[in-house]
Amino acid sequence: MSTKADSAAREEVVLKGIPASQGIAIGPVFLIHKMDPVIEERSILPEEVGREISRLEQAIARSHKELRKILDFAEKKLSDDKIKIFEAQLMILEDSVLFDSIYGRIRNELKNAEFVVHDEIGKYHRVMLASKDEYTRERAHDVEDVRNRILRNLQEQKLISRLEGSSVIVSYNLTAADALILSRNEVLGYATDIGGVTSHTALVSRALKIPAVVGLRNVSHVVHDADRVILDGYAGRLILNPSAESIKRYEAKRERYHEFEARLAGLRDLPAETLDGRRVDLSANVEFEQELEFIKIQGADGIGLYRSEYLLVGKEVFPSEEEQFEHYKVLAETMYPKRVIIRTFDVGGDKVMMEPVREGNPFLGWRGIRVMLDKPDIFIEQLRAILRASTKKNVSVMFPMISTIEEVRHAKKFLEEAKHQLRNEGVPYDPRIKVGVMIEVPSAAVMAEDMAEEVTFLSVGTNDLIQYLLAVDRGNDIVSDLYQEFHPAVIRFLRRIVERGKKKNAWVGMCGEMAGDPLATILLLGLGLDEFSVVPNVLPEIKKIIRSVKYKEAQRITKRVLTMQTAGEVRTYLKKVMKKKFPDIPID
Amino acid sequence: MSSCMIQREVVVKNRAGLHTRPAASLVKLAAKFKSDFFIDKDGFEINGKSIIGVMTLAAEQGSKLALRFTGEDEEQAATAVCELIERGFDEA
Numbered sequence: 001m002s003t004k005a006d007s008a009a010r011e012e013v014v015l016k017g018i019p020a021s022q023g024i025a026i027g028p029v030f031l032i033h034k035m036d037p038v039i040e041e042r043s044i045l046p047e048e049v050g051r052e053i054s055r056l057e058q059a060i061a062r063s064h065k066e067l068r069k070i071l072d073f074a075e076k077k078l079s080d081d082k083i084k085i086f087e088a089q090l091m092i093l094e095d096s097v098l099f100d101s102i103y104g105r106i107r108n109e110l111k112n113a114e115f116v117v118h119d120e121i122g123k124y125h126r127v128m129l130a131s132k133d134e135y136t137r138e139r140a141h142d143v144e145d146v147r148n149r150i151l152r153n154l155q156e157q158k159l160i161s162r163l164e165g166s167s168v169i170v171s172y173n174l175t176a177a178d179a180l181i182l183s184r185n186e187v188l189g190y191a192t193d194i195g196g197v198t199s200h201t202a203l204v205s206r207a208l209k210i211p212a213v214v215g216l217r218n219v220s221h222v223v224h225d226a227d228r229v230i231l232d233g234y235a236g237r238l239i240l241n242p243s244a245e246s247i248k249r250y251e252a253k254r255e256r257y258h259e260f261e262a263r264l265a266g267l268r269d270l271p272a273e274t275l276d277g278r279r280v281d282l283s284a285n286v287e288f289e290q291e292l293e294f295i296k297i298q299g300a301d302g303i304g305l306y307r308s309e310y311l312l313v314g315k316e317v318f319p320s321e322e323e324q325f326e327h328y329k330v331l332a333e334t335m336y337p338k339r340v341i342i343r344t345f346d347v348g349g350d351k352v353m354m355e356p357v358r359e360g361n362p363f364l365g366w367r368g369i370r371v372m373l374d375k376p377d378i379f380i381e382q383l384r385a386i387l388r389a390s391t392k393k394n395v396s397v398m399f400p401m402i403s404t405i406e407e408v409r410h411a412k413k414f415l416e417e418a419k420h421q422l423r424n425e426g427v428p429y430d431p432r433i434k435v436g437v438m439i440e441v442p443s444a445a446v447m448a449e450d451m452a453e454e455v456t457f458l459s460v461g462t463n464d465l466i467q468y469l470l471a472v473d474r475g476n477d478i479v480s481d482l483y484q485e486f487h488p489a490v491i492r493f494l495r496r497i498v499e500r501g502k503k504k505n506a507w508v509g510m511c512g513e514m515a516g517d518p519l520a521t522i523l524l525l526g527l528g529l530d531e532f533s534v535v536p537n538v539l540p541e542i543k544k545i546i547r548s549v550k551y552k553e554a555q556r557i558t559k560r561v562l563t564m565q566t567a568g569e570v571r572t573y574l575k576k577v578m579k580k581k582f583p584d585i586p587i588d
Numbered sequence: 589m590s591s592c593m594i595q596r597e598v599v600v601k602n603r604a605g606l607h608t609r610p611a612a613s614l615v616k617l618a619a620k621f622k623s624d625f626f627i628d629k630d631g632f633e634i635n636g637k638s639i640i641g642v643m644t645l646a647a648e649q650g651s652k653l654a655l656r657f658t659g660e661d662e663e664q665a666a667t668a669v670c671e672l673i674e675r676g677f678d679e680a
Contacts, residue, residue, distance in 0.1 A: 084608060084609070087608070087612075088608045088612075088639075088643075091612055091615075091639045092639055092640050092643075094639075095615075095638050095639045095640050095641075096637075096638075097635045097637050097638030097641065098638055098639075098640050098641075121640070124640050124641070124643075124644050127632075127644045128643065128644055128646070131646040132646075133605075133646040133648060135607060135646075136643070136644075136646035139608070139643055143640065143643070317603040317604045317607075318603070
């Protein structure tokens with residue numbers, strides 16, 4: 001046996017996924033196989049029917065007990081919306097019509113319980129999976145989950161909820177129940193093949209503050225039990241068989257994040273200001289209220305992007321005005337006197353969608369402001385809720401996915417209508433609430449000057465802008481290399497947006513991922529950006545960079561970058577600059 | 589079997605349609621009556637007393653449903669169920 005030599009010889013493999021919950025985990029893998037249970041079709045004798053039925057009754061009772069336990073646990077840890085998932089599963093277990101027909105089939109067809117359960121529930125599962133209603137398709141997973149729970153109990157398999165030692169859980173997918181149950185053990189992190197930022201795994205792991213990377217495609221086939229891995233919940237990576245050097249690097253990265261947090265006491269109350277006195281706003285992108293405390297610790301100048309569509313996650317309907325108002329009020333009050341920019345629901349594309357629409361090309365389809373302008377009632381309700389939360393005058397409203405001036409005017413009309421309604425009702429709001437638009441469609445970028453005449457600020461959403469400008473779907477592995485933040489066209493385009501926007505006295509910010517890339521900070525500063533809105537965890541790092549350079553110097557560097565012709569040149573140059581100025585900030 | 593049978597047509601009014609919670613109220617209400625209760629949507633029929641069945645319907649806002657009640661208290665069952673759907677499941 002030379003396992004040690006083997007693992008030393010194994011090569012390091014880096015898998016890319018979607019960062020779902022922040023943090024770095026280093027440890028052994030605990031692999032959970034969640035394949036469809038293997039079901040045997042077996043005929044039984046009439047005298048065996050009684051035994052078969054009592055076996056099934058016991059399995060249902062055990063499943064019921066398990067689910068009750070999960071529900072109790074969930075009620076303590078999760079919000080109402082997520083609890084509903086388990087309630088629905090319990091109700092299915094109590095569906096007497098369903099189980100009467102299952103018992104009936106066991107008696108009449110003389111088949112084993114496993115087969116009949118699998119077949120009968122499978123019928124519903126298939127219909128739901130084929131539904132055009134996204135919500136129903138999601139619920140199909142709950143149906144499958146219940147079925148597998150009963151089958152597992154029929155086969156008397158033990159629930160895997162106890163781990164030996166602390167591990168990184170790797171699985172094809174984790175249901176909310178799995179993630180929750182497993183979290184009672186020493187879970188270092190979660191890594192799954194499928195799922196997005198709004199998957200059950202992502203939601204639960206964020207709530208539990210455990211690092212998670214989802215959408216790793218085939219991670220559950222690539223890794224084995226007890227393999228050593230590094231899970232990077234910041235960058236969305238899993239490193240299999242990490243070299244000693246990588247482990248060291250990631251331990252340092254983890255350490256660095258911890259240190260930053262500690263060192264922040266000093267940096268926190270200092271402005272994001274260059275050595276020669278150019279002050280920018282360094283604010284945070286926020287999805288959940290739970291992050292507010294963290295971003296305050298991080299010393300943010302406010303919220304540059306509140307993604308209101310996260311209120312829709314796990315919801316069946318758009319939340320009421322009252323419910324939204326409660327959320328927005330918390331944001332405004334917690335951050336006061338700092339600014340909070342609330343982006344109206346940005347649904348569609350790869351984001352939450354409340355109703356089923358099949359589109360050939362959702363990224364070029366019904367999304368963002370296009371959806372809201374088609375749903376006046378819902379849009380007005382949201383605008384009213386935002387306005388009502390604006391009484392302290394620190395709330396701004398921002399419209400996503402703008403591609404024409406008409407859309408801006410149309411959206412502003414709705415805002416006026418909402419104000420008018422509130423005024424008539426005698427409800428207070430900030431009559432001078434500031435309005436901004438996202439610049440994420442090239443047409444809006446070209447029209448930046450005209451856009452700026454309509455609003456107070458422009459905020460560049462680089463993720464979509466780059467996709468649309470370069471015609472690259474960054475989720476598509478075949479072409480994702482062509483998604484280049486530092487493509488000279490992107491940089492020149494950004495310069496144009498900033499220049500044209502400022503010409504009309506709008507301030508110009510950026511809330512896309514590029515704003516939080518330390519390699520881009522000096523360049524963006526030099527372009528004249530007024531505001532950076534970034535994911536909270538990079539905030540101190542970006543602030544440190546801004547505070548360590550002169551604006552003049554940044555402008556000089558940017559001028560040079562603007563003459564370059566390839567993304568490679570730009571990156572190499574910026575890396576050189578960073579290495580010289582900030583040897584302690586590792587750049588990927 | 590009596591020849592009696594009540595058929596009603598309703599339109600789902602509430603925003604969420606027959607999603608989890610409305611589906612649960614519907615099934616719970618139907619269970620209070622002895623009559624059989626079936627729901628047909630676009631030719632696909634399920635037992636209205638089965639939560640998994642109702643979930644399968646994926647009846648969104650605006651869906652037309654044909655309801656069928658048979659049994660001794662079919663009159664009362666039909667009235668109660670139709671009222672619940674008409675009221676939009678008492679959703680806010």
